[in-house]
Amino acid sequence: MATGGGEKRAELLRRITEEGGFAFVASAEKAAAGDVRAAEAAREMAWEQLHSAPRDEVGAAWRDAYALACLHVAAPRGAGGGGDDDRRAALRALDMGLIMGGGLLRAELEDAIARVVADRRGGDCEAAAAAGDVERWKEGIAGDGDLADVLKLLPVKSLSRKKIERRSCIPLEAFIRDYFIREAPVILSGCIDHWPARTKWKDIKYLERIAGDRTIPVEVGKNYACTEWKQELITFSQFLERMWSSDSANLTYVAQHPLFDQIKELRGDITVPEYCSAGGGELQSINAWFGPHGTLTPLHHDLHHNLFAQVLGRKYFRLYPASVSVELYPQTETILSNTSQVDLDNFDETEFPKAADLEFMDGILEEGDLLYIPPKWWHYVRSLSISFSVSFWWRTSHLPSGSS
Numbered sequence: 001m002a003t004g005g006g007e008k009r010a011e012l013l014r015r016i017t018e019e020g021g022f023a024f025v026a027s028a029e030k031a032a033a034g035d036v037r038a039a040e041a042a043r044e045m046a047w048e049q050l051h052s053a054p055r056d057e058v059g060a061a062w063r064d065a066y067a068l069a070c071l072h073v074a075a076p077r078g079a080g081g082g083g084d085d086d087r088r089a090a091l092r093a094l095d096m097g098l099i100m101g102g103g104l105l106r107a108e109l110e111d112a113i114a115r116v117v118a119d120r121r122g123g124d125c126e127a128a129a130a131a132g133d134v135e136r137w138k139e140g141i142a143g144d145g146d147l148a149d150v151l152k153l154l155p156v157k158s159l160s161r162k163k164i165e166r167r168s169c170i171p172l173e174a175f176i177r178d179y180f181i182r183e184a185p186v187i188l189s190g191c192i193d194h195w196p197a198r199t200k201w202k203d204i205k206y207l208e209r210i211a212g213d214r215t216i217p218v219e220v221g222k223n224y225a226c227t228e229w230k231q232e233l234i235t236f237s238q239f240l241e242r243m244w245s246s247d248s249a250n251l252t253y254v255a256q257h258p259l260f261d262q263i264k265e266l267r268g269d270i271t272v273p274e275y276c277s278a279g280g281g282e283l284q285s286i287n288a289w290f291g292p293h294g295t296l297t298p299l300h301h302d303l304h305h306n307l308f309a310q311v312l313g314r315k316y317f318r319l320y321p322a323s324v325s326v327e328l329y330p331q332t333e334t335i336l337s338n339t340s341q342v343d344l345d346n347f348d349e350t351e352f353p354k355a356a357d358l359e360f361m362d363g364i365l366e367e368g369d370l371l372y373i374p375p376k377w378w379h380y381v382r383s384l385s386i387s388f389s390v391s392f393w394w395r396t397s398h399l400p401s402g403s404s
């Protein structure tokens with residue numbers, strides 16, 4: 001398997017030389033000549049550079065260098081004829097390159113992944129999910145509990161509560177007129193019934209077969225605002241295994257991950273809803289939110305318009321308008337400034353008095369529903385079953401730029 005991108009590679013090595021990475025360049029040259037140990041050494045050196053400074057300060061050259069080294073590590077293992085272990089190791093290296101590496105060699109990484117995947121398809125690739133898992137999976141997606149059960153867990157003043165409006169699939173013009181322009185949330189049902197994902201993802205064996213050996217980033221812990229929270233890189237199969245764990249302190253959540261850029265087969269199972277063209281906007285990202293019963297996303301806001309598709313399972317959403325930001329006590333640390341200090345699960349009225357009487361909207365997103373969340377609207381999300389959702393974020397030209 002060739003690593004491709006000859007000119008890009010030469011240019012990258014020049015950039016790394018300028019950064020003083022002579023040892024990396026020497027190892028990369030040996031790796032290109034088939035030296036596996038040199039490939040691994042180069043990857044190690046780039047990895048160290050990636051972790052030597054905060055993520056946004058690591059130079060693009062070193063990120064691209066990491067991707068190049070991953071291509072070299074995978075090349076001999078991914079070549080046709082290798083065994084399953086080799087293919088898995090190649091996929092892991094290439095996925096790590098996609099997740100942690102820069103964008104320069106993205107196409108080369110994707111091509112290499114497509115070759116390994118196609119090679120595997122030729123062989124016997126029956127999914128490993130046990131028969132019992134198939135049943136458990138169906139039960140897990142169904143979930144139970146209604147709004148009253150959720151509200152018991154969340155102390156609220158019922159006077160300040162409104163239901164999120166619910167409509168069946170409406171024309172784009174009506175969506176723009178009634179919700180988008182007014183920046184009003186709405187749940188739309190029956191708009192994604194045609195997505196292959198609605199049927200295919202109900203089959204755990206399908207997910208396991210398509211994605212089982214792929215490496216993905218997951219979040220582990222009660223929620224991202226907790227101190228014990230961490231991120232890990234595990235295979236999709238390992239993630240599915242953890243779905244059955246009852247250890248709530250180690251809830252494992254694929255959250256806000258661009259899974260569909262990474263695993264192309266899954267991208268084919270969903271479609272960008274027409275509503276995302278409202279405002280002549282530009283799609284910013286499509287993210288997966290996949291996890292067990294009980295995942296919690298604390299109260300926060302994002303800068304984008306969000307159309308949130310509930311593909312499998314059910315989720316409770318609580319929304320507060322953008323206008324009440326001050327009353328929700330945003331965190332003071334810049335990195336978490338879009339997150340509220342108010343913990344809705346353990347609401348402390350004496351500490352956050354202004355938040356006590358605020359009006360909010362809530363509702364349960366059922367399988368097959370879409371939820372429109374206008375920019376900067378605060379949202380709190382809790383899964384009521386195994387849940388797989390997809391968010392479509394877009395922005396219009398008049399909105400502030402930047403990420404969530």
Ligand SMILES: O=C(O)CCC(=O)C(=O)O
Binds near residue numbers: 389
């Ligand atoms: O589903 C979740 O847990 C959070 C979703 C969310 O915050 C978003 O789509 O912006």
Ligand SMILES: [Fe+2]
Binds near residue numbers: 300301302379
């Ligand atoms: Fe969000």
